[in-house]
Amino acid sequence: MSTLQRDPDTRVEILDEDGRVRDGATVPDLDEAQLVEMYREMRLGRHFDQRAVSLQRQGRMGTFPPMSGQEGAQVGSAHALRNDDWIIPSYREHAAVYGKDVGLAETLQYWMGDERGNQMDGKPVFPAAVPIATQIPHATGLAWASKLKDEDRVFLCYFGDGATSEGDFHEGLNFAGVFDTPSIFFCNNNQWAISVPRERQTASQTIAQKATAYGFDGVQVDGMDPLAVYKVTRDAVEKARNPDGDAPRPTLIEAVQYRFGAHTTADDPSVYRDDEEVEQWKDRDPIDRLEKYLRAEGILDDERIETITDEIEDEVAEAIEAAESTERPDPAGIFQHVFDQQPARIANQQAAFERLRDRHGDEELLE
Amino acid sequence: MSANDTTETDDLTLVQAVRDGLYGEMDRDDEVIVMGEDVGKNGGVFRATEGLYEEFGNDRVIDTPLAESGIVGTAIGMAAYGLKPVPEIQFMGFIYPAFDQIVSHAARIRTRSRGRFTCPMVVRAPYGGGIRAPEHHSESKEAFFVHEPGLKVVVPSTPRDAKGLLAASIRDPDPVVFLEPKLIYRAFRGDVPTEPYTTPLGEAAVRREGSDVSVFTWGAMAQQTVEAADQLAGEIDVEVVDLRTLSPLDTDAIVESFKKTGRAAVVHEAPKTGGLAGEITATIQEEALLYQEAPIKRITGFDTPFPLYALEDYYLPEPARIKDGIREVVEF
Numbered sequence: 164m165s166t167l168q169r170d171p172d173t174r175v176e177i178l179d180e181d182g183r184v185r186d187g188a189t190v191p192d193l194d195e196a197q198l199v200e201m202y203r204e205m206r207l208g209r210h211f212d213q214r215a216v217s218l219q220r221q222g223r224m225g226t227f228p229p230m231s232g233q234e235g236a237q238v239g240s241a242h243a244l245r246n247d248d249w250i251i252p253s254y255r256e257h258a259a260v261y262g263k264d265v266g267l268a269e270t271l272q273y274w275m276g277d278e279r280g281n282q283m284d285g286k287p288v289f290p291a292a293v294p295i296a297t298q299i300p301h302a303t304g305l306a307w308a309s310k311l312k313d314e315d316r317v318f319l320c321y322f323g324d325g326a327t328s329e330g331d332f333h334e335g336l337n338f339a340g341v342f343d344t345p346s347i348f349f350c351n352n353n354q355w356a357i358s359v360p361r362e363r364q365t366a367s368q369t370i371a372q373k374a375t376a377y378g379f380d381g382v383q384v385d386g387m388d389p390l391a392v393y394k395v396t397r398d399a400v401e402k403a404r405n406p407d408g409d410a411p412r413p414t415l416i417e418a419v420q421y422r423f424g425a426h427t428t429a430d431d432p433s434v435y436r437d438d439e440e441v442e443q444w445k446d447r448d449p450i451d452r453l454e455k456y457l458r459a460e461g462i463l464d465d466e467r468i469e470t471i472t473d474e475i476e477d478e479v480a481e482a483i484e485a486a487e488s489t490e491r492p493d494p495a496g497i498f499q500h501v502f503d504q505q506p507a508r509i510a511n512q513q514a515a516f517e518r519l520r521d522r523h524g525d526e527e528l529l530e
Numbered sequence: 531m532s533a534n535d536t537t538e539t540d541d542l543t544l545v546q547a548v549r550d551g552l553y554g555e556m557d558r559d560d561e562v563i564v565m566g567e568d569v570g571k572n573g574g575v576f577r578a579t580e581g582l583y584e585e586f587g588n589d590r591v592i593d594t595p596l597a598e599s600g601i602v603g604t605a606i607g608m609a610a611y612g613l614k615p616v617p618e619i620q621f622m623g624f625i626y627p628a629f630d631q632i633v634s635h636a637a638r639i640r641t642r643s644r645g646r647f648t649c650p651m652v653v654r655a656p657y658g659g660g661i662r663a664p665e666h667h668s669e670s671k672e673a674f675f676v677h678e679p680g681l682k683v684v685v686p687s688t689p690r691d692a693k694g695l696l697a698a699s700i701r702d703p704d705p706v707v708f709l710e711p712k713l714i715y716r717a718f719r720g721d722v723p724t725e726p727y728t729t730p731l732g733e734a735a736v737r738r739e740g741s742d743v744s745v746f747t748w749g750a751m752a753q754q755t756v757e758a759a760d761q762l763a764g765e766i767d768v769e770v771v772d773l774r775t776l777s778p779l780d781t782d783a784i785v786e787s788f789k790k791t792g793r794a795a796v797v798h799e800a801p802k803t804g805g806l807a808g809e810i811t812a813t814i815q816e817e818a819l820l821y822q823e824a825p826i827k828r829i830t831g832f833d834t835p836f837p838l839y840a841l842e843d844y845y846l847p848e849p850a851r852i853k854d855g856i857r858e859v860v861e862f
Contacts, residue, residue, distance in 0.1 A: 225662040225839050254664070276662065276839035293665045294624055295596055325596035330627060356596045358572030364595045435571045494844045497837045508803065512832045516844070523850045529843045 165398045167380040167414060174419065175384040177391040180447050182455025191394040193242075195462050199471075201242055201389055202457060205234035205450050207475040208258030211267055212424075214479050215257075215274065219428040223487065227274050228255045232387070232423035235449025236351055237321075238262065239392030240418070243400050244319060249287040249309075251302035251320040253295075255351070259321065263288045267482035268489075277492050287316075295356075296326035299335030299348065306344035317403045319347040319396070325356025327373065328364050339413040340377035345403040346413040347396065351386065353422040354444075358435035374415035386418025387449040390456075421447070494520070538724045545715040547689035547722045548578045548654075551696035552616065554726035556586050559614065562700055565592040566601055566618030575620055576656060576715055602628035602653060606636050609651040614700060622657035622709065623666030629674070636705040637680030649705040652696070656712035658750050658799055659846050662839040669836050670749070670800040675707045676777040676809070682706040682731060683777040687752035689720040691774060694729025702731060711749035718753075732775045734783035740769035743860050744787040746810055747797040748773045751847060755797045758852035766860050776806060784810060785817045792823040793859045797847055802830040824862035829855040 166175045177188040184190055193201075212231045218224040230237065233255070241250065241262035250256070250263055257270050263286050273280030273291065281290045289305070292298035302320030309316045326332055327350060339346045350370050354361050367373060374381025380402075384395045399414035406412050421444035425432050432441075457463040498505065498513040505513075520528065542550060556562045564579055564586075570593035573580035583591040594601050598619055605615035619625045625632075636649045659668035675683045684699055684706055686692035692710070699706040737752060738759050745768055747755045752772045759768035771787050773780060788794050794814060796807035807828035814826060829847050837845055 226664055273838075274664075276842075278838050291665075293667075294626075328595035328597040328600070330597065330599055356567070357575065358568045358570075359593050359596065363593055429575070434573065492840050494841055497832060497834050497841050497845060501834050506833075509833050512802065512834075516832070519851055519854065522854065527850050528848065530848075 165402070166384075166395045167382050167398050167402065169382065173383070175382060175391050175395050176388055177385075177394065178388045178452050178456055180452065182452040182459065184456070191390055191397060193390075193393065197242065198453075198457060198462060199467075201238050201393075202450075202453050202463065203471050203475065204238045204258055204261060205389065205453065206471060207267075207478060208234040208237065208261070209450060210475050211257060211479050211482070214483060215271065216424065216428060218271075218483065224271070224275050226427050226429050228427045229424040230255050230257055230422070232421045232444065232448070233351055233353060234258050235389035235453070236349075236386040236392050236418040236420050239389035240319065240349055240396040240416075243393050243396035244317065245400070247287060248317040248319065248400065249289065249305060251289040251298050251305065251318060252291055253298060253322050253326070254291045254293050255323075256321050260288050267479060268485040271482060271486035272489060275486060277489070278496065279492060296322055296329035296331040296335075298322065299326065299331050300338065302348070303335045303339045303342075303344055303346055306339070306346045307342050310342075310344055315345075315404050317345045317347060317400050319349055321349050321351060323356060324350060324352040324354065324361050324364055324370060325359065326350070327370050336374070336377045336413070336415065340379050340411060343412050347399045347403060348413065348415045349396070350415065350417045351420060352417050353420050355422060355426070355432070355436065357426045357430060358432075369417060371415060371417040377413070377415075379411040379413040379415070381415040381417065383417045383419060386420030387444075387447045387452070389449055389453050392418055420449075494525075539721040540724055541719045542689045542722045543716045543719050544686065544689045544692045544710070545576050545578050547692040547720075548696060548710060549580055549582070550722060551693035551726075552579060552582060553585070554693070555697055555700045556582065556590065558726055559700075561612065562614045562616060563590045563592065563608070564616050564618065565594055565605060567594060567596055567620050569593060569618050574618065576712065578654070578710070579618070598624055598626075598628040599631055602631040602636065605651050605653075606631060606639065606649055609649045609705075610639060610647040614650050616652045616654060616700060619653060619655040621667050622655040622671060623669050625653075625655055628653070632675070632681065632705070632707065633678045637678045640704065641680060648703055650703050652699045652706045652708050654708045654710060656715070657709045658711045658713050659836055659842050660713040660750065662842070665838060668839075668842060670798065670831065672709055672776055673800060673805050676806060680704070681777060682775065683709065684731060684775050685709045685711065685749045686774065687711060687714065687749055687772050689722045691729050691735070693722050694727050695731065695774065697726055698728040698731050701728060706731075709749065713750040714753060729774075732778050732780055734771050734773045734775070734780040736769065736783075736787070737772045738768065738770040740767040740791070742767040742791060743793040743795065743856055744769045744771060744791045745795045745797060745852075745856065746771050746773055746784060746787075748776060749799070751797045751799055754848055755852055758849040758856065761849060762853055762856060766856060768856060779809070779813065781813055781817065784813060788814050788818050789821045792821045793862075795827040795829055795852075795855050795859050797829045797852055797855075799831050799846055801833045802828055803833045805830055824859050827855045827859045
């Protein structure tokens with residue numbers, strides 16, 4: 164049975180806080196290899212996140228938006244997609260885009276201030292959107308274009324709870340409803356838009372209920388339960404690809420979760436929220452819950468976990484090494500990709516810039 | 531009241547002076563309110579509103595939903611109804627959802643209603659590059675707002691001006707876009723009078739007197755330009771004019787300086803094409819053509835999107851580029 168046709172204030176949940184299957188819940192049909200891979204990617208995401216924050220603290224990287232606590236929502240949803248389905252991220256979906264073969268080194272390169280990390284050439288991933296909610300209409304447009312081309316791809320757009328206050332959220336979802344696009348709008352409701360709590364963003368009881376106004380399904384899910392996230396996203400994918408009769412294709416998923424860390428490394432959450440609240444949410448850590456479940460199922464044991472731990476540490480270390488050893492971008496890159504054909508005025512500015520570099524040398528210019 | 535040398539002062543950074551200016555205006559006028567994303571409990575992402583929430587409460591220091599158009603649009607309504615809102619847009623790169631409200635409504639409500647409604651609102655936004663920030667956190671798009679009749683555009687470059695210009699903007703009966711150069715938010719400190727005071731809008735300040743060439747600039751580039759001018763001392767006598775208010779421009783100050791030197795350059799971070807250097811150059815040619823001894827040099831950002839931070843130091847004008855440009859003007 165689809166998880167989508169229910170009251171938007173009834174949360175879909177499968178695992179409890181101790182990783183046990185809740186009474187009456189059905190575990191989605193995932194084989195052992197898929198479950199282990201989901202676990203591995205969540206662990207990888209957590210370790211990557213911790214290392215990235217540390218790099219920023221050491222001055223080896225610029226501002227970075229951490230995602231600890233949100234791995235279950237990212238990995239669970241990304242795994243529900245087909246290989247050629249698209250992800251339209253905001254800027255925090257480091258684990259989700261990894262599922263589309265965006266390497267950790269590319270993600271690091273982008274956050275190290277190098278545009279080449281945002282290219283993700285050949286992968287069904289749209290570039291990171293830093294302004295809030297602006298990617299939502301793009302996601303609708305991508306899905307709409309695909310539908311007009313008679314494809315059967317699905318387009319999953321991530322955004323946060325704060326984004327639902329923006330006009331672009333309304334306009335993007337409204338268009339999706341009107342033009343019945345194969346869209347999934349996936350709200351990572353992590354409770355805090357920097358310092359502003361979810362209650363201050365909207366007087367709606369849930370974010371999921373907003374879908375009612377656009378004429379399609381809205382569903383709330385425990386976003387720190389990767390199996391529940393997988394299940395609802397899978398149902399939304401199926402419906403978007405092959406809707407029953409006149410059922411509308413789009414779905415709004417509200418994945419209820421928590422950002423354990425700061426909004427970005429430039430933020431200090433101790434100013435606006437209590438440690439006690441953070442600790443309460445840490446009891447629902449998506450990684451612990453999946454690990455307990457997989458241990459109980461006999462799929463994971465100490466030995467396999469140790470192997471995974473070693474592997475992910477190596478993978479992150481290699482990504483850091485690769486990102487830091489990548490040659491710095493050529494300053495000429497400033498002038499590239501502005502247009503297809505470079506206008507003469509820009510060419511002249513580039514030539515003047517190169518003369519400046521010749522006269523002074525990079526060391527003086529960057530002093 | 532104007533600041534003078536005998537007044538009590540505090541040693542503040544530019545961002546602390548902004549905060550001090552907000553505090554002073556809120557304290558003297560109950561109609562002044564601060565609103566925006568993270569301005570309340572968090573005290574602003576740059577701490578520009580720190581302590582105001584505790585002092586004035588959540589009816590006057592308001593954490594809003596994350597919606598720039600909503601923030602500015604509701605502020606326009608509040609302003610039209612007698613309050614003096616000071617909405618903050620967290621970074622200038624995020625101002626565009628509010629662009630329609632600012633240019634189509636804040637700037638026009640006085641004209642539209644033949645003076646019945648006015649918009650005494652100050653939209654504050656940190657702007658400019660150089661802080662190793664992500665995309666959309668580094669742009670300088672002051673020209674968009676200067677181009678809109680009915681808006682004033684103000685850019686402080688010192689702590690003292692930040693407080694005085696902000697107070698003048700809040701007391702001004704018309705809408706002001708107040709752009710804060712975040713590169714120099716904490717770069718240096720300066721004496722700031724403790725009591726509230728205003729620094730008049732529409733008046734440029736000569737930061738360094740000189741006789742060979744006039745360099746017009748504002749914001750974070752004022753520091754870079756004074757540094758370049760100091761390095762040229764002995765070789766070229768450079769006058770540096772900090773415009774401070776970009777709309778309305780202080781034409782008299784621009785023309786007066788140019789008539790003295792006959793040569794000019796303009797330094798801004800914004801892209802060259804359509805940037806204010808063009809407007810300043812045209813103003814000089816209209817008002818003082820016969821004094822002109824050399825082409826006026828524009829030392830600016832490039833006509834490209836602002837690069838991510840690995841390359842941003844190449845994008846921004848710095849003393850070497852500014853000195854080369856000044857020499858070109860003088861050696862013509």
